[in-house]
Amino acid sequence: MAKKSGGFERKSKAASEIPTASMADIAFLLLIFFMVSTTFRREQPRHLAFPQAQATQKIDEKRKNILHVWIEPNGDVYINDARVPMEQVGELVLPLYRASERALLISIRGDRDVPYRFINSVTEELRTANAVRVFFHTDLESRLTRARR
Secondary structure (H helix, E strand, O other): OOOOOOOOOOOOOOOOOOOOOOHHHHHHHHHHHHHHHOOOOOOOOOOOOOOOOOOOOOOOOOHHHEEEEEEOOOOOEEEOOEEEOHHHHHHHHHHHHHHOOOOOEEEEEEOOOOOHHHHHHHHHHHHHOOOOOEEEOOHHHHHHHHHHO
16 A cells, blocks of 8 residues: 655654763863862961870871861860860860761860860860860871871
8 A cells, every 4th residue: 555645754753862972071071170160178287396205096087087176375276277265165076076976086286385274174175075086196196197198
């Protein structure tokens, strides 16, 4: 039986596939965009003379699980480069410690000339936050870290 439509057949049909020829180019451009537009926060350098130590223990912990607490000789406290009043250290650390499922390790970095009352106040604040994984950064540890780099 002959076709009555005049002999014309539709040759182009809608493609059911997504063209993937340029997907690698798009992924590469997105990668370059995010690499160029991302800024990495660097720690502010603090010129402190750390206390001496006879021995040290290597801490193998992920960087995201370490909270740095800096104590200046005048009693100023900085947590990850943000100044925090001494009375609010526990309030700030408690939610971070709970969110990390108690994996947070707190590094207390203080000058060797910091009066003991400031160190004691910070450790008491950390104790009220139930943060028990605390270590004190020393001069020996600084030298070992520089030697590894």
